[in-house]
Amino acid sequence: MSSESHNLSTPDWQQSGYRNIWMPYTQMETSPLPLPVVATEDVHLVLADGRKLIDGMASWWTACHGYNHPHIRQAVEEQLRVMPHVMFGGINHEPALRLAQRLARLTPGNLNRVFFSDSGSVSVEVALKIAVQFWLNQGVEGRTKFVSFQHAYHGDTTGAMSVCDPLNSMHSHFKGFLLEQYSRQIPTSEAEHAAFDAFLGSQQSEIAGVIIEPLIQGAGGMKFHSPESVAKIREACQRNQVLLIADEIATGFGRTGTMFACEQADVVPDILCVGKGLTGGTLSLAATIATDDVFNTFLSDDSLAALMHGPTFMANPLACAAANASLDLFETEPRLDRALAMQAELSDQLSPCRELPGVVDVRAKGAVGVIQVEHLHHLDQLRARFVEAGIWLRPFGNVIYMTPPLSITAEQLTTLCAETVRVVHEWSSWPAD
Ligand SMILES: Cc1ncc(COP(=O)(O)O)c(C=O)c1O
Structure with missing residues (x-):
């Protein structure tokens, strides 16, 4: 030894x-x-x-x-010369808007609204917040809980920790500090799917959404499940009018053989989280992408119905330039x-x-x-x-x-x-x- x-x-x-x-x-x-x-x-x-x-x-x-790809390096160097960073509140810039447009095109269905943040965990926090507010903005009170799965891992910030596996995760000793959510086994058999469906139905009035890492649960033990399971979970969410959040922070950008794992299940989630491979491994950037249906509930003449979130370094131009260059490489390589x-x-x-x-x-x-x-x-x-x-x-x-x-x-x-x-x-x- x-x-x-x-x-x-x-x-x-x-x-x-x-x-x-x-x-x-x-x-x-x-x-x-x-x-x-x-x-x-x-x-x-x-x-x-x-x-x-x-x-x-x-x-x-x-x-x-891989590392040090010249195409990404060149894009970041050019961006560094022009504008390394500006705040995003009240300001737009081309690298972010071009990236948002490309992500909207790349992601399935009507996932058309992109909210940038600087890490995967924060993109999950934003997804949870959007899901809760989706209901509030429609005048529905009390839908503040989430359903996640055994062996789930969604990040290390408090909201994200609350939807990790409460027992078998490195966060289990924070019980009492974290919000209590529902943790279920990923259903596989017909009977399990029926039970999952019935569970969503019975708790619907307090559930904002279900969150899943589609096809591969990563840091919770590298567990795989089938596209059929994901598709049926999607159906159960739809039937019971519960939002589905797909956390593709690890699986996104080709890792499972398609650009997004959801594609293999032919599923369009209501909210999609991406990070990790977004910039080709060069700079910290993540995104929470919502469907038009979700986004539209935030449009009103009430300023409090807006999404009150805005990380200081969100949509950092260097990171967006790197992400655009990374997406180029997915097209050319x-x-x-x-x-x-x-x-x-x-x-x-x-x-x-x-x-x-x-x-x-x-x-x-x-x-x-x-x-x-x-x-x-x-x-x-x-x-x-x-x-x-x-x-x-x-x-x-x-x-x-x-x-x-x-x-x-x-x-x-x-x-x-x-x-x-x-x-x-x-x-x-x-x-x-
Ligand atoms: C599925 C999943 N969600 C969320 C996260 C958290 O992302 P970050 O480490 O960028 O905060 C990770 C990180 O490993 C992850 O694998």
Whole structure:
């Protein structure tokens, strides 16, 4: 078994600055030092000692075109010269309006109104707020609760945390602080769908909406469900007059093989949240996109019926320029084809893990590959072994998963999968703690 460190020399800036940084999702008392990364190239992270790792994470699903794409860089550099930022209250600018128009065209149905924010969690907050106000603006009181699903993850801000799985999530100890919502199993069988439908019917008078990560539940355990389930959940929402919010912050922009996962279920949600891959992994930007029907309820001669929300850095021109350039690349480069092809490659190449002791399941959907284990023991050592093998993965919970850049070549993906299988094979022989 390997040592816990990444066997890297620590650069000066890390040695001196680490005592002032607070790392995400990290027990800093016991965790090894993070990787010192000094540059990115193509699908690689470049470490301080010059080593290059194939990034199997695409920096938390964001870098869909790989890193440092010249087209995005050029767009951002030009925008930086002209206008890096202006407030959005009372002001419009071309990068934001062009992006809104393109998003409205790209998204299914009449999802035509785009509200920009600066992170996925905030786009979820905005979606929840819009859903509650949708009812208030029509004079309907009391519809303030949401239905979300077991294993859901929708972000780390308080409203978003309230619709995460209340029991099986990293936010479970905030019970009492968070608003209490309804958490249901994603229905799969006819009987479960009927029960879900009946549940919505019985609680309709207090439910503003249902929120779902369509096809793939991400940080709650990389669980997959079928397009049919999503379609039936949509029908149940419609039948019971409850809004449907699709959180495509992780699944959007090609990750599941179509631009948006909802397309595979032929579903148009009432509200759609996007983020992560929106700027091709370069700058922080997210959007909450509502249908005309939802938006129209905010139009009135009552100023309080307006959406009272406006993050300071919303619609940042640099981020919008990056997003426009990223959308150009979806038009000119074969990202969706590659994501679809990766499903078979990931499934096939990760399948040897299926036979290993401690492995429960191996699955792939689009450009997401998952090895689910019984118990992820020796996590720090496993992470270190991946780094020694020249790949960057960050297993958590009970999954070792990969979400590589959609620009990764078949050869690079083969190396990523082969090294993953080799290390997981080794890990499976370590005595469980
Ligand atoms: C499905 C989903 N929703 C919301 C979020 C939160 O986005 P952010 O981290 O940009 O706030 C994430 C992030 O992982 C996510 O996967």
